[in-house]
Amino acid sequence: xxxxxxxxxxxxxxxxxxxxxxxxxxxxxxxxxxxxxxxxxxxxxxxxxxxxxxxxxxxxxxxxxxxxxxxxxxxxxxxxxxxxxxxxxxxxxxxxxxxxxxxxxxxxxxxxxxxxxxxxxxxxxxxxxxxxxxxxxxxxxxxxxxxxxxxxxxxxxxxxxxxxxxxxxxxxxxxxxxxxxxxxxxxxxxxxxxxxxxxxxxxxxxxxxxxxxxxxxxxxxxxxxxxxxxxxxxxxxxxxxxxxxxxxxxxxxxxxxxxxxxxxxxxxxxxxxxxxxxxxxxxxxxxxxxxxxxxxxxxxxxxxxxxxxxxxxxxxxxxxxxxxxxxxxxxxxxxxxxxxxxxxxxxxxxxxxxxxxxxxxxxxxxxxxxxxxxxxxxxxxxxxxxxxxxxxxxxxxxxxxxxxxxxxx
Numbered sequence: 001x002x003x004x005x006x007x008x009x010x011x012x013x014x015x016x017x018x019x020x021x022x023x024x025x026x027x028x029x030x031x032x033x034x035x036x037x038x039x040x041x042x043x044x045x046x047x048x049x050x051x052x053x054x055x056x057x058x059x060x061x062x063x064x065x066x067x068x069x070x071x072x073x074x075x076x077x078x079x080x081x082x083x084x085x086x087x088x089x090x091x092x093x094x095x096x097x098x099x100x101x102x103x104x105x106x107x108x109x110x111x112x113x114x115x116x117x118x119x120x121x122x123x124x125x126x127x128x129x130x131x132x133x134x135x136x137x138x139x140x141x142x143x144x145x146x147x148x149x150x151x152x153x154x155x156x157x158x159x160x161x162x163x164x165x166x167x168x169x170x171x172x173x174x175x176x177x178x179x180x181x182x183x184x185x186x187x188x189x190x191x192x193x194x195x196x197x198x199x200x201x202x203x204x205x206x207x208x209x210x211x212x213x214x215x216x217x218x219x220x221x222x223x224x225x226x227x228x229x230x231x232x233x234x235x236x237x238x239x240x241x242x243x244x245x246x247x248x249x250x251x252x253x254x255x256x257x258x259x260x261x262x263x264x265x266x267x268x269x270x271x272x273x274x275x276x277x278x279x280x281x282x283x284x285x286x287x288x289x290x291x292x293x294x295x296x297x298x299x300x301x302x303x304x305x306x307x308x309x310x311x312x313x314x315x316x317x318x319x320x321x322x323x324x325x326x327x328x329x330x331x332x333x334x335x336x337x338x339x340x341x342x343x344x345x346x347x348x349x350x351x352x353x354x355x356x357x358x359x360x361x362x363x364x365x366x367x368x369x370x371x372x373x374x375x376x377x378x379x380x381x382x383x384x385x386x387x388x389x390x391x392x393x394x395x396x397x398x399x400x401x402x403x404x405x406x407x408x409x
Contacts, residue, residue: 057360060357060360060361060362061361061362061363062353062360062399062400062403063359063361064361064396064399066359069359072395073392074389074393075391075392076388077339077342078385078387079338079382079383079384079386079388080385081335082322082334082337087261087320087372088262088323089319089320090252090253090254090258090318090319090321091253091316091317091319092253092316092317092318092319093250093314094248094250094304094312094315094317095248095249095251095314096245096249096313097247097249097303100218100220100244101223101241101242101243102218102220102242103238103241104129104130104215104216104239104240105214105233105236105237105238105239106212106233106237106239107199107235108132108134108212108235109134109234109235110132110133110134110135110232110233111132111133111134111231111232111233112227112229113130113131113132113133113229114131114229115129115225115227115228116128116129116130117129117225117240118222119223119225120221120222121221121222122219122220123219123222124219125216125217125218126215126217127215128213128215129222129239129240129242130213130239131212131214132211132214132233133211133212134199136199137199137211140195141196143195144189144196147188147189148192150185151182151186151188151189153185154178154184154185155182157178157181158178158179158181158182160178161175161178161179162175162178214240216240220242220245221244221245221309222240222242223242223245223313224241225240226238226239226240226241243313245306245311245312245313246305246307247303247305248306249285249301249303250270250301250302251299251300252299252300252302252319253297253299254287254298254299254300255296256291256298261321261323262284262321263284263287263323264284264285265283266283266284266321266322266323267281267282267321267322268282268302269281269282269319269320269322270282270302270304270317270318270320271317271318272310273317275310278310280306280311282302282304282319283302283303284300284301286300286301287299287301288300302319320372334384335369335377336377336378336382336384337372337376337377338352338376338378338382338388338390339374339376339391340371340374341391341393342376342389342390342393343366343368344393344396346397346401349365350365351363351365351366351397352364352366352388352393353397354382354387354388354389363397363400364382365381366379366381366382367379
């Protein structure tokens, strides 16, 4: 409110002049008010203005610097397309392939003389793994010596009879008897030689030893040594186990209701209980043609590569047998497969991080199917061959969530 002005009583002109000055003051104040208000508004608005951030590259949700990328230790795996259809999970036990294992033991009773190998040792075919001293060897040596002496005598007698018969001093009957004795002695020596050959006690120089060497019939690795020096052993004992484990079998039980899902030649994905993150690919090699009447199961044999030797006989493992894949019309059905570690969940929905360049990743929503051992089916959202982060995807998820929280501050 403007101050009231006291009226001038003296001069009318002075009154007009005072009024004029007062009006000018009011007008100047009125004209100045919008300017002050506008300046005040602009002063208030100025602090709220912030510089705009650079727009995010289209299709890129997470960007890591070279240093951050190296520290993250990410593993990128390309998605693969596999035929899928009926599948069944079975359990079983790892076993040797019969043609790749040898159980070495004596062929006679006796006592262990020497143990010449240790577990883990690589040996060649024919390598001596232990020796056994046995009473039967001494008996066989005695039989051989007796047969040798008898043959020597028969040879001498036969030669003498030949000379006497030629001179007319001996009968044909005596000559035939000498020849018969020679043949019998020769047959007896052959039998004694065969027994010694069975024991393996004859040396390269023909000498006969009293110690029986036990040799490995295959090349491989010594898996087990049961022999102890001085230990009494028999013909049914196994003293050393030698195996070549580059290929092993997995013997599984297939329930009767699943028999139609397991066929010879089917692909198999195997996970050993001891190594849950290591999936091994194999194939069904044989399926028995009869069902166990008590357990209602049928055994199937799966052949597995084992070049690293991780699978040991006796280990338990589970196998997913992948049957022929068909869609609703009977045609082949392909499914995208990614490692289980590639899946992350954000707000209850599954996502994967797809690499789009060095240190650049796109978070992509997918529809997941069933788990296949260490892998997961992707029904929608991915194409075959796309690079997805299979290890360390949690780091990218954390980075993304931090960026979103920063935008919302």
